[in-house]
Amino acid sequence: MGLLPLESSFLARIVIAKAGGFLSMVGSGLIIRDVIFRWKRRKHKDECLPTVSRVILSMSILDFGNSFIVHFVGTWMVPYGIIDESFPIPLTAGNQVTCTAQAFLSSLFSMAGCSSNATLAFACKIIISIMF
Numbered sequence: 001m002g003l004l005p006l007e008s009s010f011l012a013r014i015v016i017a018k019a020g021g022f023l024s025m026v027g028s029g030l031i032i033r034d035v036i037f038r039w040k041r042r043k044h045k046d047e048c049l050p051t052v053s054r055v056i057l058s059m060s061i062l063d064f065g066n067s068f069i070v071h072f073v074g075t076w077m078v079p080y081g082i083i084d085e086s087f088p089i090p091l092t093a094g095n096q097v098t099c100t101a102q103a104f105l106s107s108l109f110s111m112a113g114c115s116s117n118a119t120l121a122f123a124c125k126i127i128i129s130i131m132f
Helices: 005-040 051-077 096-131
Strands: none
Touching: 005 051, 051 096
């Protein structure tokens, strides 16, 4: 039995979201690696990271977590047959507990990412106001 047109477009959107989530995770991972390598290459090892670098590091870690939970893992945590048993969502394998955990982690990473973004904007505003 082949896929219905609706099912195949659903599947295509799911695969595209997983690919986009994977690319986001790779980008965030490269930023995390770059910030940590710059920190390790400092002459004075006891120095802390600059504020902006710390905020960018936290933003990247939170984006990595959000991309993993929401986009990459995505439908795997959704309970099978959530809409209707006659038309199940493709690539679902979870249960109610995994769905609730995904919702909690998604909210946590998203809200923390928004606050990191606001912190970065505030830090940049202070740096600019001190310079001028």
